[in-house]
Amino acid sequence: MKVAWAGSREAFQVSDRMAKLVANDPVFEKFSKPMLGRKELFKNTLRKAAYAWKLINDLRLTEEEAKWLRHYIDEPNYTDLHWEMFVPAIEGQGTKEQKKKWLPLAQTMQIIGTYAQTELGHGSNVQGLETTATFDRQTDEFVMHSPTLTSSKWWPGGMAKVATHAIVYARLIIDGLFHGVHGFIVQLRSLEDHSPLPGLTLGDIGMKFGHGTYNTMDNGVLRFDHVRIPRNQMLMRVSQVTKEGKYAQSDVPRQLLYGTMVSVRQTIVADASKALSRAVCIATRYSVVRRQFGSRNGGPETQVIDYKTQQSRLFPLLASAYAFRFVGEWLKSLYIDVKQRLEANDFSTLPETHACTAGLKALTTAATADGIEECRKLCGGHGYLISSGLPELFAFYVPACSYEGENVVMMLQVARFLVKTVSNLGYKQPVGTAAYLGRVTPLLQNNCAVQTAEDWLNPDAILEAFEARAARMVIGCGERLAMFENPEEGFAELSIDLVEASLAHCQLITVSVFIQKLNHEIPGNGVKRSLEVLCYVYALFLLHKHQGDFLATGYLTPKQASLANEQLRTLYSKVRPNAIAFVDSFNHMDHYLCSVLGRYDGNVYPKLYEAAWKDPLNDSDIVDGIQQYVQPILKQKLHYAKL
Ligand SMILES: CC(C)(COP(=O)(O)OP(=O)(O)OC[C@H]1O[C@@H](n2cnc3c(N)ncnc32)[C@H](O)[C@@H]1OP(=O)(O)O)[C@@H](O)C(=O)NCCC(=O)NCCSC(=O)/C=C/CC(=O)O
Ligand SMILES: Cc1cc2nc3c(=O)[nH]c(=O)nc-3n(C[C@H](O)[C@H](O)[C@H](O)COP(=O)(O)OP(=O)(O)OC[C@H]3O[C@@H](n4cnc5c(N)ncnc54)[C@H](O)[C@@H]3O)c2cc1C
Numbered sequence: 001m002k003v004a005w006a007g008s009r010e011a012f013q014v015s016d017r018m019a020k021l022v023a024n025d026p027v028f029e030k031f032s033k034p035m036l037g038r039k040e041l042f043k044n045t046l047r048k049a050a051y052a053w054k055l056i057n058d059l060r061l062t063e064e065e066a067k068w069l070r071h072y073i074d075e076p077n078y079t080d081l082h083w084e085m086f087v088p089a090i091e092g093q094g095t096k097e098q099k100k101k102w103l104p105l106a107q108t109m110q111i112i113g114t115y116a117q118t119e120l121g122h123g124s125n126v127q128g129l130e131t132t133a134t135f136d137r138q139t140d141e142f143v144m145h146s147p148t149l150t151s152s153k154w155w156p157g158g159m160a161k162v163a164t165h166a167i168v169y170a171r172l173i174i175d176g177l178f179h180g181v182h183g184f185i186v187q188l189r190s191l192e193d194h195s196p197l198p199g200l201t202l203g204d205i206g207m208k209f210g211h212g213t214y215n216t217m218d219n220g221v222l223r224f225d226h227v228r229i230p231r232n233q234m235l236m237r238v239s240q241v242t243k244e245g246k247y248a249q250s251d252v253p254r255q256l257l258y259g260t261m262v263s264v265r266q267t268i269v270a271d272a273s274k275a276l277s278r279a280v281c282i283a284t285r286y287s288v289v290r291r292q293f294g295s296r297n298g299g300p301e302t303q304v305i306d307y308k309t310q311q312s313r314l315f316p317l318l319a320s321a322y323a324f325r326f327v328g329e330w331l332k333s334l335y336i337d338v339k340q341r342l343e344a345n346d347f348s349t350l351p352e353t354h355a356c357t358a359g360l361k362a363l364t365t366a367a368t369a370d371g372i373e374e375c376r377k378l379c380g381g382h383g384y385l386i387s388s389g390l391p392e393l394f395a396f397y398v399p400a401c402s403y404e405g406e407n408v409v410m411m412l413q414v415a416r417f418l419v420k421t422v423s424n425l426g427y428k429q430p431v432g433t434a435a436y437l438g439r440v441t442p443l444l445q446n447n448c449a450v451q452t453a454e455d456w457l458n459p460d461a462i463l464e465a466f467e468a469r470a471a472r473m474v475i476g477c478g479e480r481l482a483m484f485e486n487p488e489e490g491f492a493e494l495s496i497d498l499v500e501a502s503l504a505h506c507q508l509i510t511v512s513v514f515i516q517k518l519n520h521e522i523p524g525n526g527v528k529r530s531l532e533v534l535c536y537v538y539a540l541f542l543l544h545k546h547q548g549d550f551l552a553t554g555y556l557t558p559k560q561a562s563l564a565n566e567q568l569r570t571l572y573s574k575v576r577p578n579a580i581a582f583v584d585s586f587n588h589m590d591h592y593l594c595s596v597l598g599r600y601d602g603n604v605y606p607k608l609y610e611a612a613w614k615d616p617l618n619d620s621d622i623v624d625g626i627q628q629y630v631q632p633i634l635k636q637k638l639h640y641a642k643l
Contacts, residue, residue, distance in 0.1 A: 001527050001585035005322070007329055016587060018068035023591035027051050028073055030594055033212035034386045035616060042161070045077045045216040053079075053109060071274070072592055076217040076396070078112060078158025084264055086113025089167045092259040092342070093183055093235040102185060111191070114156045114163040115260065116222060121150025124409045126258070129181050131170040131224065133234070137245045140231045144170060144186060144224040152223050155403075159220030160204035164189045166222070167235070167260075172247070179247045183235040183257065186227070199227040210395020253347050255354070262350075264404050265357035266335040270328035272364035275397045276371050277321040281583040282389055282598030283314055283375035288580060289597075289604045290380070304380075305579060311572040314378055316541035317371045318575065318582055319534040324364045326517045327510045331360055352432050355417035359506040362407035362414075365400040372397055379597055387611040389595025408499060411506075415477075415498035418505060419491070422478040433509050436467040443471040450560045453567040459515045462539045465555060466508040469546075472553035473501035504549060511539045533574045534582070540568040 006012035022028045028048060036044060052073055056066045070079060090102050105111045122128040130151035133142040146152055153159070159166060168186045172179040189196055196202045201223040208214045234241060238256050239249045287305035294302030304310050338353040376383040376390040383390050401407050421434045430437045446468070450461055477497050484490025491498065514535045522528040543550060543564050550556040556564075575582070590600055596607045617623060 001530070001581065002587050004522055004527050004531065005325060005585050005587070012587070014062075014064055015068045018065055019072050019587065019589050019592060021055070022069060022072035023589045028591070030074065030591075031614075033075075033216075034392065036212065038207060038215055041212060041216055042218065045075050046162075048073055048075060049077045049079050074592060074594070076157070076214055078114070078162040078218065080217075081114045081157040081159075081163070082106070082109070082112050084267065085115035085260055086163075086165070086167060088263045089115060089183060089235070089260040090185070092263070093237050093257060095236045098185075098232070098235065098237075111165045111187075112158065112163050113165045113167065114159045114220075116153040116156040116159060116166040116186075117169040118153070118155045119150060120152045120154040120221075121148070123155070124406050126169065126181055129169055129171060131168065132173055133168075133170040133182065133184055134173040135175075135231070135241055135245055136228070137243075139228070140243050141228045142184060142231060142234060144168065144184065144227045144229060146223040146225070152221050154205060154221050155219050156222070157217045157219050159188070159222060160202065160218035161220070162218060163220075164191060164194075168222075172234070172239075172241070174241065174245050174247055177247075179239070180254070181257070182239065184229060185233040185235065186229055188222070197227070199225045201225075209398065210392060213392050213396035214399065252345065253350070255350060256342065256347075258354075259342070261404060262338075262354055262357050263335065265361040265410075266328075266331050268400060268404055269324065269331050269357070269360045269364050272368040272400070273321055273324035273328050275393065275400075276317065276324060276368040277583070277586040278588055278593060279372040279375035279390060279393055280314070280318050280321050281586055281588050282593060282595045283378040283383075284318065284579050284583045285599070285602065286379050286382075286388075286597040286604065287314060289602050305576070308569070308572065310378065311576065312569070313374055315537055315572050315575045315579070317374060318579070319538035319541065320367055320371060321586075322531065322534050322582075323510050323514050323538045324368070327360060327364070327513045330513045330516075331356060349432070351417055351420075352434065355414045356433060356509065358405060358410040359414035359502055360509065361405060362401075362410040363503065363506040363510065365397075366407055369394070369398045369401050382597055382608065385596075385608075385611075387596045387608065389593055389598060392594075411499040411502040412495060414502035414505060415491075415495070418474045418502065419478060419481060419498070422474060433505075436471060436508070437474065439467075440471055440475055443468045444475065447554070448556050448560050450563060453563045453570065456540060456564050456567040457536060459518075459535075462536070462543075463512055463515060465543065465550065466504075466511050466539070468555040469550050469553055470501070470504040470508045472555065473497070473504050473549065476553070477501050500549070504546070507542050507546075511535075511542070514538060530578050530582070533571055533578075537568065537571050537575060540564050540571065544568055 003009050003012050006015060033041065033044070052069055055061070056069065061069060087103070087106050090099060090106065094102065106113055117126065117129070119129055119131065121130065130148055131153065132145050132147060134145070136143055153168065156166065165185060165187050167183045169181050169183050172182045187197060188200060188202060203221050205219050205221050208219070231241060231243060237250070238252050238254060239247065241247055284305070287310055288303055290304045291301035292304055305314070334353055334356060338349050341347070341349060372390065372394045376388070376394065379388055379390065382388055386392060418434070421430050421437055425437065425440070436443065448461070448465055450456055455461060477494055480494055481487065481490045484493065518528060518532055518535055522531060543561070547556070547561045551558060551561060596611050597604055599607060612618070
């Protein structure tokens, strides 16, 4: 199962080796993080990042190994933006000459980059950005300027204190004419003494949600006061500006400017399974240790995992972690394919890839953020302790619903793709993840054939139910949209239904990828049979949660919906015996989990007790402030207090 989770034996070995390397090195200790103040926390992260870079070079780690190493260090820091956004932006949007100049510098970290797109006033609406890049023909330069307060760049990670360079997105202006938003490579700091270059105002945007998690990152603010950069620092694969000031567009589509976001959204889906599996591992292990009620004849009380209600909250999350792992793997292969095509100037699959990355990013991050919080509640009161590992995990994870495309905004992108696909149905056969929309007649006409709870243990029945529900919702939206004279007005009016239809489409993708995985790629019958159970749990849990959709579209009868729920409850009993094996297969080490409740050895109570004594308040019996503020109250000789 560990191999099935990792994707291959080699993938397992690489991640396992890196997990152990990090866990066994005292530099990467992280239990004390929540006790540190912001400055110490930040310096500590800089120290770890520098040490990690040394390890990467000394041990000659491959790119894959380096990624896992950074993952297990488990602290957001400036290198995330450098590797995940700055380098890919140059790779995707730079010309050959630009890549030749900038990539060697970035890949050896002689420069450190960030991705400065969002502004105080605009994040989702990229075309609404206000920073200007005005071409000056006399000097062959762009003048970067922040004309308003709301045009201040706001959020870029690593920008406040570390990055030496940034890809800055700004409105290109030539001779007073606006030519859209483009990316520019801008140097922010001196490579000699690290001070901000003249004309730039740089700072940190302040503390964020949680304590020891995202505050290791220096998310920054940046303002330009007429800062000049050479013309050849505009990323020019998509559009070019000549020294005469002529604006030209190559045959590469404008959407490629958004390519870096496609790349990162794909990794965010993979990361969702890591975060959710981490929370589920903690909650499952603790649910086995924790006992409440149910003692018979003085015997042990019941393990809370044996309560049906606990199982009905926990096991769908366990199944979701596996579903997200497999859909993340599938999305990566889709992305690798589109990347190769884009390099060869084949842009045909970009719209579908954009819809998949946007939609699955929204689906998986929303479910993971909710899932982590549910796991905290599944651990009862102790889940609220920092030492459970869950509050910090939640605080670290939850911004994924907003960054890299706010989730609802992303679902609306999926909706645009689906509406376009439906409106082209007469003359363009949909392919890939939208292929089912090419079979609308049977999907709209045929109803579910399930008659017993057992009948739901059939991948074809499940797939057809999810396809019919999505098709009916999408087609229904399409028909209602056609009644509007102004399509944009219609889109806005129907946006709630469109987001729900997009979610149905994305859930269909995750369910079908899970089924596909079982049909083709699982080694060993025991592993396959166990994963089949999780696949059914995932699908039937979604069916139960969204049964309103399945019923309202008329595909299911109430009886069939209740048979699905009956089967789901039976499946929980089949998950129970393997629950611990399922979470052990994630191969999360104690260091990575950073949770007393989720310890591999289950030694929870002594270690919880021990952890409490490490709190700074327990350094002494009488702490600072007691004599000054509490003792005077105790020593007052009042007969009565007037309230
Ligand atoms: C909301 C977005 C997608 C665009 O909105 P809109 O103004 O409606 O459209 P445009 O005119 O700009 O473009 C529409 C056109 O382009 C297609 N498209 C959009 N995005 C992509 C893409 N990524 N790849 C390919 N194609 C794309 C779209 O389908 C339309 O095609 P048509 O053929 O129908 O014309 C956009 O503004 C957007 O993406 N907003 C979200 C901003 C965002 O994600 N910011 C991330 C900042 S970096 C960050 O958050 C870092 C976090 C830290 C970390 O990750 O650790
Ligand atoms: C931790 C963190 C790190 C970040 N790092 C970076 C970084 O390194 N570089 C960078 O450039 N940016 C970064 N960002 C910024 C991030 O990309 C944006 O915050 C994100 O894209 C969301 O945009 P917004 O803040 O403008 O949200 P808004 O768009 O203002 O969203 C507010 C609300 O409006 C709704 N809404 C907006 N538009 C629509 C619409 N058309 N229809 C319906 N509803 C709508 C949304 O659903 C949401 O509910 C980071 C953000 C965070 C939290």
